[in-house]
Structures are given as C-alpha cells and as structure tokens.
Amino acid sequence: MITTIGRPNQAVTLGAGTLDRAALQRAEAASLWEKDGSRVLPLWSYKPFCHDTGGLAYLDTKDPKVAGLARDAIFLGVDDAGGAIFAVDVTEAWDVHALEPLQEGFLDPSQQRVDGLSGRAFCELRSVMTLLSAWEAEIASTARGLLEWHNRHGFCAACGAKSNMTQGGWQRDCPACGAPHYPRTDPVVIMLVTRANSVLLGRNENWPEGMYSLLAGFVEPGEPIEAAVRREVLEESGISVSEVSYVASQPWPFPASLMLGCTAKATSCEITIDPAELQDAMWVTREDVALAMAGGHPTLKAARKGAIAHFLLMKWLADEIE
Known part of the structure; x- marks a missing residue:
C-alpha cells in the first residue's frame, strides 16, 4: 500500500511548484x-x-x-x-x-x-x-x-523528419506527417529504506570517494510506484521491503527525471548488491548519518545538499518520517 505523508513539497529544492506557467x-x-x-x-x-x-x-x-x-x-x-x-x-x-x-x-x-x-x-x-x-x-x-x-528531440519519432518548435517551446510538430511531440519526464523512485535504527545507503562508482546516498531507479512502463520501489531495492541490494509510503517529489532535469521520494521498511537484512547497479551498499546507523550530514564523519560523505536524498535523510533524522 502506498500512502501520502502530508509534508509541504516547497522544502524540496527545485520542487516548490510556485511558477505560474500560464x-x-x-x-x-x-x-x-x-x-x-x-x-x-x-x-x-x-x-x-x-x-x-x-x-x-x-x-x-x-x-x-x-x-x-x-x-x-x-x-x-x-x-x-x-x-x-x-x-x-x-x-x-x-x-x-x-x-x-x-x-x-x-x-x-x-x-x-x-x-x-x-x-x-x-x-x-x-x-x-x-x-x-x-x-x-x-x-x-x-x-x-x-x-x-x-x-x-529535433526529429519526428514517427517519420524521422525534422520537427518544428511550437506552443512557446512546449511542443514540437512534424511538418511531414503532422505528429505532435511533447516534453518527456521520466519517473524515478528514490527510497529511504530503514531497518530499526539504520538506513540502507549505496554508492555509484563514479561518485566522489566516500559518498553514499539512497537507492533509486526508473519506474518501468505499467508499473505502480510501490512496485517500483520494491523491485529496485531488491534488484540493487537483495533487500526485501514492505510498507511503501510516498513523501515528496523533486523535478531533476539532468536530463529529464521526476524523483519520487518514498520510504520503505526492510523485511530482510542481508545485502547482496548487483555490481552492474551499485559499487557498494551498507546499513548505516542514525548516528553515523547525522555525523556525515554534519560533515564530521571520518569516511562517510552524505548525499549532496539540494538533492531529495538529502531532504529525506534530514526528515528521517528529525523523526518526521519513519
């Protein structure tokens, strides 16, 4: 079951939603x-x-x-x-x-x-x-x-002809076959997975040394958010989860993602990483996360400020999400 936690999204960097798009x-x-x-x-x-x-x-x-x-x-x-x-x-x-x-x-x-x-x-x-x-x-x-x-996306996906920008940049039309094209957004789940006093963190091989963050992955066609959370966590770390809850979202235009921040409870503890997805993953205690977020941990670097991973971890440390 997926639930919504009533927290204002304005606190998420890039996620205020206050622009009048007219x-x-x-x-x-x-x-x-x-x-x-x-x-x-x-x-x-x-x-x-x-x-x-x-x-x-x-x-x-x-x-x-x-x-x-x-x-x-x-x-x-x-x-x-x-x-x-x-x-x-x-x-x-x-x-x-x-x-x-x-x-x-x-x-x-x-x-x-x-x-x-x-x-x-x-x-x-x-x-x-x-x-x-x-x-x-x-x-x-x-x-x-x-x-x-x-x-x-300068060319028509239907016939290959060069398309033209219309509607103030919010659409491209094909002059050859008439097909309209619209900006795409790729949904990505990012998960605060907890077990007792610890959170599951992973790292990509091209990240700065010592940096760990929350697990994340693209939602597949026909897949609901809660299923994507369970699948991605299991695929990347071998951890099974339940009790998925939605917290907040963050547009991430690098190039075209919408990050869907969720929490999930782990029902297993032994980590088995997929090396094609992660370089490493580990359980990290609340105390170590707090130290890393303050910049005082000797080996662990926290998720970058401004990223929704940082937002979720700060909410967890403040006991505002579980």
Whole structure:
C-alpha cells in the first residue's frame, strides 16, 4: 500500500511548484516576447546566467544581445506582475570569452563569463540550486529541462523528419506527417529504506570517494510506484521491503527525471548488491548519518545538499518520517 505523508513539497529544492506557467498563453509567446516587462534567462551549455551576488541574471527581451533569438525562445510563464519569462539557449549565439573549460565528472564547478555583462556568469545549476529562491530554482530547472529536450528531440519519432518548435517551446510538430511531440519526464523512485535504527545507503562508482546516498531507479512502463520501489531495492541490494509510503517529489532535469521520494521498511537484512547497479551498499546507523550530514564523519560523505536524498535523510533524522 502506498500512502501520502502530508509534508509541504516547497522544502524540496527545485520542487516548490510556485511558477505560474500560464499554459493558456503559450500559443501567443511570440507577441509576449515583444511586450514591455518581458524577461529572458540566457543559458549556455544548459547553465543558467547568474548574478555574482546571487539570483538569476535576466535580460530584457528587447536587449540587443538577445535580438534575433525570439524564434527559439521558450516561454516559461509569468511573474507576479504578469511579465513574461522566457529562456533561450545562447551556446551558439554568444561569443563567450575568457572561457573556463567545462569540467567532466560528478559536478562542474566552472563558470563562464561574457564581455560586456560584468558581475554575471554561467553556472552549473546543481552548484547554485540551493542558493536560488524557490521560484527562481523552478525557472532554471524548467528552462534546462526543456532546452535539453529540444536539443535531443529535433526529429519526428514517427517519420524521422525534422520537427518544428511550437506552443512557446512546449511542443514540437512534424511538418511531414503532422505528429505532435511533447516534453518527456521520466519517473524515478528514490527510497529511504530503514531497518530499526539504520538506513540502507549505496554508492555509484563514479561518485566522489566516500559518498553514499539512497537507492533509486526508473519506474518501468505499467508499473505502480510501490512496485517500483520494491523491485529496485531488491534488484540493487537483495533487500526485501514492505510498507511503501510516498513523501515528496523533486523535478531533476539532468536530463529529464521526476524523483519520487518514498520510504520503505526492510523485511530482510542481508545485502547482496548487483555490481552492474551499485559499487557498494551498507546499513548505516542514525548516528553515523547525522555525523556525515554534519560533515564530521571520518569516511562517510552524505548525499549532496539540494538533492531529495538529502531532504529525506534530514526528515528521517528529525523523526518526521519513519
């Protein structure tokens, strides 16, 4: 049985759900771009433009630096004053100077700057997501997810012809066969699996040394959430679980996931990992988790702040979920 725990989702980074997406205005996005008060968020290589002092760095849609980009702009919604908010990919359009190279790996800490726009830089969303307001974090994550979808799905899945962006960026239409295509979101369950005073943690081989987090996996077609939780935990760790409960969700646009945070009670204790899924897994006591979350554990590193795994573990430590 799956139940809902009545906790506000606003506390989950990227998961506030407060952006007015103004879906009924998407068809008129081109005219909204021309209106006074409309703003656009530039993204370079999926990195949002940010002020050095904090917050997203928008430009007026009439700014010469974004002139000519309206056709490819994505309408995200409106602000409290009714002003339209857009996102646009400037990776090819802008000449980025003094480029700090992109860094491969778990997290890219590099920043890229643009001549004539001082005090601002392109920053990896995962590195700044906890520094943004809930509203701006939702704007940045929505922009990133949509831009990546467009870049990955430029051709019709039905006939192979190049498709065209419509509805303010929320749809692609095929001019050859007429098939419409919509942004995809892949549901992923992530589980706080507990047994007495311990929680089940695992690690991927490409994570930083010592970092462990909650187990997670994609929901399969035709599969309910609670079944996905039981299957993924059993497949990855050999642990059987029961009493699945839903807690909160988190959009995770890297590239297109929706994390479904759940809790589950273990009914077995012996771990048998699937090496194709995990490098390691172990039971960790509440005391060790608390020490790791405070940054004081000698060997264990906690899940990154801002990730829903961190949120779930903090709720567990506070006895707000079991």
